[in-house]
Amino acid sequence: MRSKSIAVIVVAAGKGERMGTDGNAVPKQYRALAGIPVLVRTIKAFLAHPQVTQVLPVINSDHADRYEALGLSDRRLLPPVHGGASRQASVLEGLKALAPSRPDLVLIQDAARPFVSADLIGDVIEILQSYDGALPGLPLTDTVKRSLDGKEVVATEDRRQLSAAQTPQGFRFGQILSAHMRAGSVRRDFTDDAEIAEWAGLRVAMVTGDPNNIKLTHPEDFVRGEQILMGGRSMETRIGTGYDVHSFEPGDAVWLGGVRIPHSARLNGHSDADVALHALTDALLGAIGEGDIGVHFPPSDMQWKGAASTIFLRHAADLIARQGGRIVNCDVTIVAEAPRIATHAPAMCAVIAETLGISASRVAVKATTNEKLGFIGREEGIVAMASASVEVPRID
């Protein structure tokens, strides 16, 4: 007998608004968790499963470049399709894209649940032999109250009958496609696919969910996620500092904090001479005991001539991620008589945050003049100082 074809839709088109991050931050599904982006973890969990025949990512059309940059490739990984304004709409886009190949079964998975295990995937597939739909559910441990205004309690629910729903949720493809098509034309928001199946009269069963299969929804979930990956090892905080100075030479702009600022001179250096990013790179390398920027990018190496210093900064972030660490915060001070820095500081924070894959709220860029004293005061050069704090697994 032919084995069943099992497609997986990974919905990743959300904006992650409950992460509380500003519009410049890396969306949660593209954020690194112990060095590996969340979406990569989720997709690879399914590609590694022997019963899965196809994986279809559904992405936000604004994130096409981010998805491309993940560099995922596998013969079972389909090109991504664009999602809609709600999770429900994104799932429907995924189902419609799979319609021509009409798999026997489809599993629908939140990109934001990267800890899905092979056992859980197998359990959901297995119970689909007896039901039209299946999902992991976790029994509730707290007593559950009902309130109409979020304040006054009107009832206490019988928690023995209640479970918290997780993904993957599995269905027979034809049934869930037609249920979703119908659900898309009624004025009701369905928060998961099992609810749509129930509404359409399909028989849905639960398997035991996994407490580690959390949905990364709020900022503290990333901390919990790192703990899950750490498997009980403890983290420790490290601090690093960096200092750099470059002199001026004739030119028309300086690069500072990854931002080009028009000026009557430029900074002299082998790369783009961005003192601020060099100081910050040294601070990050110092925090993890990885030497300094010159060790990793020797000035004698011609490939770094004129290079963008964001390359050096990203390298430091990659080294931290490879150690299973994360950057807690960075603080940069630029000492310059000219050009004026203050108006450019938010743009510098945004570039640094994007390069490091952290929220802009974790980056500070400040500037001061040197009160016309010394070589800085005479406008012969610019100094930058930085400090950085990182958390890394404790190894000694």
Ligand SMILES: Nc1ccn([C@@H]2O[C@H](COP(=O)(O)OP(=O)(O)OP(=O)(O)O)[C@@H](O)[C@H]2O)c(=O)n1
């Ligand atoms: N229009 C949407 C909204 C959500 N999702 C996906 O559905 C999953 C579960 O949604 P949730 O955790 O709520 O993610 P977001 O919608 O991104 O978060 P928020 O509600 O905080 O903005 C996520 O993987 C998310 O990317 C989607 O594909 N399309």
Ligand SMILES: C[C@](O)(CO)[C@H](O)COP(=O)(O)O
């Ligand atoms: C599908 C889901 O993850 C099951 O718990 C959940 O319903 C998604 O809800 P959200 O509102 O998109 O976070």
